[in-house]
Amino acid sequence: MQPTSNQPKSVFRRAQEGVNVREELVRLDVLLEQLKVEYESLFLGISQHPPDTLHNEVKRQMRLLGKAPSKSSQMNYTFRTLQSRYHSYNNYWARTNRERDAGTYYRDVFKANLRERQLREDAEAMSAKGQVKKGFEVLYQSYCSALEKQTGAKQDVDFDRFQKALMQRAKQFREQHGKQKLTFKVVVKEGKVSVQARAKKATRAEPIAQAAAERGEERRSPVRRGVASVAS
Secondary structure, eight states: OOOOTTSOOOHHHHHHHOOOHHHHHHHHHHHHHHHHHHHHHHHTTSOSSOOHHHHHHHHHHHHHHHHOSOOOHHHHHHHHHHHHHHHHHHHHHHHHHHHHHHTOOOHHHHHHHHHHHHHHHHHHHHSHHHHHHHHHHHHHHHHHHHHHHHHSSOOOOOHHHHHHHHHHHHHHHHHHHTTOEEEEEEEEETTEEEEEEEEEOOOSSOOHHHHHHHHHHHHHOSSEEOSOOOBO
């Protein structure tokens, strides 16, 4: 039977017709969140049957994207992030299913595990390592967006090379300035996009008026800066 315009096409059919990687990445993200909701409903007793059909669809979608040619560095980064999220979810689902089969699973334990996992994730995000990692990701997105605005086209920027270059600059800065704090900012000036490093002197008690004045000067500056920064 040929699919009509109102019928969703299968993964196999879409692969035959050619893969729009950007659309398929969005579709995988949506499917993965739907699958997460279905498993939570199962473990909370709302649903009586595991979401096997949807789970298989997610697996097929990941295989399709894994074999898709001509993915840009940004698309590869997004795909790796979705893969990591899926494996994290899947490990949790498999462990919970084993506990249910063994009769050692309780809904209150599940809720406690969710709270504990959220606390661990929040703690990692608040740690220095988590803040630096998040800073690089935000800075990368800001840099790519600025390039796209200036050139009118999406640019293929490799995230790993972008991060390594900034880490090397941070290392050189520390060798020259010791423990003085360094921040990176995306700057657009005269149509050119760059990532600039800036030393930031820490003071024990900076006057509020001085801080407000500095913020006001920054707002009046003709240079547009990205909102992300990474401290060494």
